[in-house]
Amino acid sequence: MKGLVKYAAEPGNMEVREVAEPVVKPDFVKIEVMSSGICGSDLHILHSDIAIPVRPPVITGHEFSGVVVEVGDGVSNCKVGDRISSETAYGYCGTCENCKNGRYNLCDHRLTLGYWFNGAFAEYTMVPADRIHKLADNVSFKEGALLEPLACVCHATIDLARIKAGDIVLVSGPGAIGLMTLQVAKAHGATVIVSGTDIDVERLGIAQKLGADLVVNVSREKLLDLVGDLTDGRGVDVVFECSGSAPGTRTGLEAVKKYGQFVQIGLAGKPFEVDFPRICYKEIKVTGSLGSIWSSWDSAIRLVSTGKVNLKALATHEFKLEDWEEAFRTFEEKKGLKILIKTH
Structure with missing residues (x-):
């Protein structure tokens, strides 16, 4: 064969x-x-x-x-x-x-x-x-x-995180994993924001068709301002970072509310710096997800x-x-x- x-x-x-x-x-x-x-x-x-x-x-x-x-x-x-x-x-x-x-x-x-x-x-x-x-x-x-x-997405969204009906969820990265994450979050009754860049325009369109409540092109729009408007300044309840990019992780830690949840699904392939004290100041519950x-x-x-x-x-x-x-x-x-x- x-x-x-x-x-x-x-x-x-x-x-x-x-x-x-x-x-x-x-x-x-x-x-x-x-x-x-x-x-x-x-x-x-x-x-x-x-x-x-x-x-x-x-x-x-x-x-x-x-x-x-x-x-x-x-x-x-x-x-x-x-x-x-x-x-x-x-x-x-x-x-x-x-x-x-x-x-x-x-x-x-x-x-x-x-x-x-x-x-x-x-x-x-x-x-x-x-x-x-x-x-x-x-x-x-x-x-x-x-x-x-x-x-793998279900492990991240169900086994490792807790999504409640009415939660506002940010999915960073509209690749296949991100679009699966969007759908699982919607199945749990969440309002879902999906973010991407200029290269993701077509994928962001698919995210809308699959039920995203808001799609954001971070190359052209200010994600954190939009999140603030949508959440009255609190931040989102849960972030699922699916892009594996350093900017996606950094922005996600800013976008999540105090005492919120942050789950890293995407793999960057190399180390990068994050504002770790922010995790302490906001008491964010951070986890990775593997397999x-x-x-x-x-x-x-x-x-x-x-x-x-x-x-x-x-x-x-x-x-x-x-x-x-x-x-x-x-x-x-x-x-x-x-x-x-x-x-x-």
């Missing part, structure tokens, strides 16, 4: 190669990949500037959906023909404090699909059976390929299957596996939203 392989460390060193099909083993399932999505971390793997352990040569890709084509001995939670998506936590210790408390996304020994073990930019992949999640009948394979990033856990997958699946989150609107481009370079370039140039890879 063909797979997109990171074949050596250092920037670049990625190409489509002929690779062996996975051979199913006990407690694992073999999956025919029907659709897979490009994540920002896939670009970091390409450029070799990611902190998560990568073990070349490895087939990349971790956001996907597919069909179970073979099950290993001991598998009882699925059968051949089931339509599924999968968590990315291919392996973790199961015995550390975080694992025992259900936070296996934070396990020091966590090893990830598409980083350490062969992933989903291929015709077939194989994952532990207890990592899979079945797709509802009304969820397409393209939507299924976006469940993993939505699960997902079972509960966030359960939330994501329910939100999509019940129509509370629209993933179809976010899948804007699809490329053949052989055209992966154009697909990655489209993603990196911020053209469209979610870029999918089709391996068949």
Whole structure:
């Protein structure tokens, strides 16, 4: 079969190669990949500037959906023909404090699909059976390929934050993650502001269509003034920073109210300075967010299957596996939203 392989460390060193099909083993399932999505971390793997352990040569890709084509001995939670998506936590210790408390996304020994073990930019992949999640009948394979990033959003917005009906929420960055965050916040009854820059004009338009109450182009408008007007000077109740940019984080810490919540979802890829005393003076509750856990997958699946989150609107481009370079370039140039890879 063909797979997109990171074949050596250092920037670049990625190409489509002929690779062996996975051979199913006990407690694992073999999956025919029907659709897979490009994540920002896939670009970091390409450029070799990611902190998560990568073990070349490895087939990349971790956001996907597919069909179970073979099950290993001991598998009882699925059968051949089931339509599924999968968590990315291919392996973790199961015995550390975080694992025992259900936070296996934070396990020091966590090893990830598409980083350490062969992933989903291929015709077939194989994952532990207890990592899979079945797709509802009304969820397409393209939507299924976006469940993993939505699960990450649900972890940030539901597991780590508390949104109450009537809250005013700022979502900084209208990429696919930001637009998912917008929809989850709306599903909880929030009034949502989405901010972006000149490069995000089209995405801000999509945010309006998906229910944003206010969109702000910070290249041309003063976000903090608009927030002050909307909140009578108090600031927003919750900020979800999805851009991974230093200005987005700094402005978000200014925009959030005293005793408010700030959640950093976007990854900057490098350190930057923030006004940390502001966190103290305002008693802001600040948290980062990394990956997902079972509960966030359960939330994501329910939100999509019940129509509370629209993933179809976010899948804007699809490329053949052989055209992966154009697909990655489209993603990196911020053209469209979610870029999918089709391996068949």
